[in-house]
Amino acid sequence: MSMTVHAKPSRPADTHQLALFTGILAAYAANDDAPLDNKTLYRMAVKQAGLPESVLDARVSIGGSHGHNLMTRKIRWFQQTLKAAGVIERIPGKRGLWKLTQPNKDKLNQIDTTLSVLGFSTRLGVAILGSCETFFKRIDTPVHLVVTSPPYPLQNSRDYGNPSEAEFVDWMCRMLEPVVKNLVPGGSICLNISNDIFIKGLPARSLYRERLILALHDRLGLYKMDELIWESNKAPGPAIWASKTRTQLNVAYEPVYWLTNDPSLVASDNRRVLQPHSKEHQKFIAAGGQKHRYESSNGAYVHLPGSYSAETKGKIPRNVIKIGNADFSQRAYKRMAIANGLPAHGAPMPLKLAKFLIEFLTKPGEVVVDPFGGSFTTPLAAELLGRAWMATELVAEYVLGGALRFKEFMGYQNHLKYAA
Ligand SMILES: C[S@@+](CC[C@H](N)C(=O)[O-])C[C@H]1O[C@@H](n2cnc3c(N)ncnc32)[C@H](O)[C@@H]1O
Structure with missing residues (x-):
């Protein structure tokens, strides 16, 4: 690359x-x-x-x-x-x-945000220890896709810290702007953020998501293609509003916003992510499809006998994506990080989710970016799918832990070997 x-x-x-x-x-x-x-x-x-x-x-x-x-x-x-x-x-x-x-569980080593240090690299990609804002301002490589999950505006922050709800929209626009400037026409940005940010003391959700999407459109010229629903097996919660006061339902999903700078040129193709037909559907096709004429009560659609009898290559996925939180790759990563004396990242994305988005939205050889690398799940998915990648991460230990997931790949070099 x-x-x-x-x-x-x-x-x-x-x-x-x-x-x-x-x-x-x-x-x-x-x-x-x-x-x-x-x-x-x-x-x-x-x-x-x-x-x-x-x-x-x-x-x-x-x-x-x-x-x-x-x-x-x-x-x-x-x-x-x-x-x-x-x-x-x-x-x-x-x-x-x-x-x-030395890595210390209680105090993660965040690099000075004005610096960019080479963390590790493979033939396909490069991991930078540094702030996305600083690094992406300095590069002009065309980017085809961003798949990322920024720190959520939580009231009780995680180990790596997060912007407050009040500053989140401005902060995200600032962080994304340098990447958006490199996005090819029709390139996409997928943002996984939380739906579960509540107004302090109330069982009502913050409207920060809505404000963010409006700001990304107004300030950075991004269009909303969809709000994909990632249905996961999250732990029940929010405890106070669902289990204690009983005013809310348990949460089951997180949104993944799919945005582009040019919907007329957007490079998605659902044929790259077709799913196998269910057994019932296969039987339905084999039996000649629709048996009798069917008309919906308001006449909006009609199914003629013989409809849906043609073999197709697979099912077009729906925009509700069901993937468990913890997968094999994450569990292996956590074990490796701990065995190497490093803190395991607390909020990794499932590899399957990143793979699905990358296949849907890019072709092999194109460039995928994750500005908030964390455990480097997006880069790993890109590497496995033959896409080039770049990622930044502020915390030295996470870069070192992420590197452990890339050891087997061609051209692997770790430039921050110190903690292993
Ligand atoms: C929600 S986590 C990302 C998890 C990731 N998707 C994964 O699968 O592991 C967000 C990460 O962004 C990092 N981060 C926060 N601000 C950053 C910045 N300005 N530049 C680069 N990384 C940043 C945090 O240290 C944290 O590891």
Whole structure:
């Protein structure tokens, strides 16, 4: 996959920026969690970044003082930003010695949102440790489909945090805008969000979903193709309104909004996701279809004898998609993450759901994006279906945990090996 990364941050910027950054992380990783002094770090980082060691010898004058090396200054600057992002930490009581921060269940290491660090990659895709807003502003690769599930505006936030209900619409528009600018004409965006956000203290649902869809249309020019219903086997709830006050029903679904920038060119094709006919329907076809003339009471439709007798390749799926929350792939991911000392993501999407959307909305070779990578389910579905992919995720441990799902794929490289 060809991808252009425009490095335009305000501080040390050159064409080797991303490579140097990755080099620094790789140096810490290669040092097996032992403290790394700066001299060793400089040498290892430039080597890992594919630069000659001689770049460390050049000296320049800065502000009247002589003998400065620009490369070591850059490395130290990156080191500071990695520290600010919580990815590396100072060894207590030892000046100038740093090590990679170990994953901690109670405190996830979110990277500084101004940075984009290469996490892991395969022949088909690239996972970035960084904010979607920052990364997608810097790239101009055409995108065919976005399948994503952002943090929901929950009152009791999850480990990774979330925007409040009041800020959600503006926040989502800001996060999606850089991706939407790269969406090919007729490309799609699938957004899985929660229907179960209640007005504080009331059994009434927030209208944030409605406000979001209107804002995505008015501000980003996206059209609503459909609101798919993902029916799952969610745990009963909301406990207070369904089980305690008994004013609500138990929830059973989440919406998946399907949006496009150009409905006249939309690239969906339901022939890619046909489902097998039921046994009853197969029998019905084999028996010659409709037996007698049938007319609905208001005359709106008529079935003539012999209708529906032709063999078809399958059933066109309905827009209610029934898929259990936890599937085999997720369970395997959770086991692997825990076995590697990493926190398992608490809100992964079923692989089947991501696969269905990708097959319906793209052709092999096209580019699928997930700005909110989480456990990297969308990238995994894309990889399995031969689509190229890009994903961003703010939390270092989730990038590391997601990487475990890609080890078997062609060209796999993990650039953040430190916690394994
Ligand atoms: C609901 S989870 C996504 C789960 C994912 N669909 C899966 O299958 O695992 C949302 C994720 O977005 C991440 N996130 C939040 N803000 C982000 C940002 N600005 N850029 C990238 N990732 C972000 C969170 O850390 C969290 O892991």
